[in-house]
Amino acid sequence: MSEQQIDYRIIAKTFAGLEKVLAEEIRVLGGQHIKVMQRAVEFTGDKSLLYKANYLCRAALRIIKPVASFFAENEDKLYKEVKNIQWEDYLDIHSTFSVDGLTSFSNITHSKYLALKSKDAIVDRFREATGKRPSVDKDNADLRINVRIFKNNCTVSLDSSGESLHKRGYRQGTGPAPLNEVLAAGMILLSGWKGKSNFIDPMCGSGTLPIEAAMIALNIPAGKFIEKFAFESWKDFDPEIWQQIKNEAFDNIRENKIKIIGSDWSGRILQVARDNIKAAGLEENIELHPEFVKDVIPPPSPGVMVTNPPYGERIKMSDISNLYREIGDALKQNFKGYSAWIISSHMDAIKHIGLKPSDKYKLFNGPLECSYVGFDMYEGSRKEERPYRTKENQTSSPAQKKEFRSQRNTQARYSDRNQKSHGSNTRGPKRRPGNSRPTKK
Numbered sequence: 001m002s003e004q005q006i007d008y009r010i011i012a013k014t015f016a017g018l019e020k021v022l023a024e025e026i027r028v029l030g031g032q033h034i035k036v037m038q039r040a041v042e043f044t045g046d047k048s049l050l051y052k053a054n055y056l057c058r059a060a061l062r063i064i065k066p067v068a069s070f071f072a073e074n075e076d077k078l079y080k081e082v083k084n085i086q087w088e089d090y091l092d093i094h095s096t097f098s099v100d101g102l103t104s105f106s107n108i109t110h111s112k113y114l115a116l117k118s119k120d121a122i123v124d125r126f127r128e129a130t131g132k133r134p135s136v137d138k139d140n141a142d143l144r145i146n147v148r149i150f151k152n153n154c155t156v157s158l159d160s161s162g163e164s165l166h167k168r169g170y171r172q173g174t175g176p177a178p179l180n181e182v183l184a185a186g187m188i189l190l191s192g193w194k195g196k197s198n199f200i201d202p203m204c205g206s207g208t209l210p211i212e213a214a215m216i217a218l219n220i221p222a223g224k225f226i227e228k229f230a231f232e233s234w235k236d237f238d239p240e241i242w243q244q245i246k247n248e249a250f251d252n253i254r255e256n257k258i259k260i261i262g263s264d265w266s267g268r269i270l271q272v273a274r275d276n277i278k279a280a281g282l283e284e285n286i287e288l289h290p291e292f293v294k295d296v297i298p299p300p301s302p303g304v305m306v307t308n309p310p311y312g313e314r315i316k317m318s319d320i321s322n323l324y325r326e327i328g329d330a331l332k333q334n335f336k337g338y339s340a341w342i343i344s345s346h347m348d349a350i351k352h353i354g355l356k357p358s359d360k361y362k363l364f365n366g367p368l369e370c371s372y373v374g375f376d377m378y379e380g381s382r383k384e385e386r387p388y389r390t391k392e393n394q395t396s397s398p399a400q401k402k403e404f405r406s407q408r409n410t411q412a413r414y415s416d417r418n419q420k421s422h423g424s425n426t427r428g429p430k431r432r433p434g435n436s437r438p439t440k441k
């Protein structure tokens, strides 16, 4: 087995609520022994998978490679164990490194001290063996080392990403409350959308959701615009494997004729979205419209709407209720045949949408706990005809039954159209575009 094919433990970090979509991304890339953890997914794979996870996983914030785990009940044990790691495999005296420490519920109580003690152990190992030592560079290190200690259990890892992977490299500007790019991509993946039907965000702000949607639809690697990953400075970096991965990903970029639309009532914020879209090279793929949400007419169904409306921190309760009522009215009137997804930390406001959610996930937008709710907007659905009412026997009068049959026929026509234009499976009444998605919590 060549060195590059040796499998090791890898951990991909993410936001709470996105672990399962990330695990699915890793499974598709070939990860083995996948374990869903809190805000992380652990798996095994080789060097090539480590590079791919950095470059292609949309729901990952950071990819780390654990190199040692041990019990460290005090600083002497920590020093001894860190010094015992074969640092020559990862560093030489001409390399630079940095150590980031984080401690919780442990006898070593200060994160900075944890980092300092670990750094001393690494330096002493080199100095004792060679009389020389690698230098520390906090900002631009060749090797970034993480030391985490929880309940005295310590793990030492190498950070293969560098900057957080949400910094995709296309953002030129932001609006008042931009979505984190990883959260935006994770929301789209949670909705089950895979770029096979139209997409719209009617309150798109700086355009994060439409941009992430377009990158999914065109199969553009999440890391396409990232200039350098930390693993490119590693001692064992293999430029040939890396180039091959980038070439393959480039070959897999596809055309897509679906419509991806962003709209917002603010022309000023749409200019920011335009700049971001241009930086991502997606001007041809995303349309922007200045519009109030109540006036938005989406492209023909089937389609998916994903949006991140204001949560009301700076808005009066009556205004926020009105806004969410308007969103609900727009969905009922204009989004028939759509699956609609809304994230908000304002649980009361969500009720003003006036529709029963068919799906619900708990997510965090920064520190705010949010509900991410999905609604199925069936043809002909009205408030009293909730989207989840799909069975003919749930209707009672002959008139209702007749209307149900007509709705069902219309849905069948959409399914046919979907199948013809995208080659996807028939879209049954409870299915969203795309075939599989993780089970909800």
Ligand SMILES: C[S@@+](CC[C@H](N)C(=O)[O-])C[C@H]1O[C@@H](n2cnc3c(N)ncnc32)[C@H](O)[C@@H]1O
Binding pocket: 174, 175, 177, 178, 179, 180, 202, 203, 204, 205, 206, 207, 208, 209, 263, 264, 265, 266, 269, 291, 292, 293, 294, 308, 309, 310, 311, 323
């Ligand atoms: C939380 S921000 C969206 C941020 C966006 N997801 C991003 O990543 O930049 C909410 C957006 O809704 C827009 N908005 C608020 N009320 C609106 C309305 N009635 N119609 C259309 N857009 C509205 C605001 O201008 C703002 O850009």
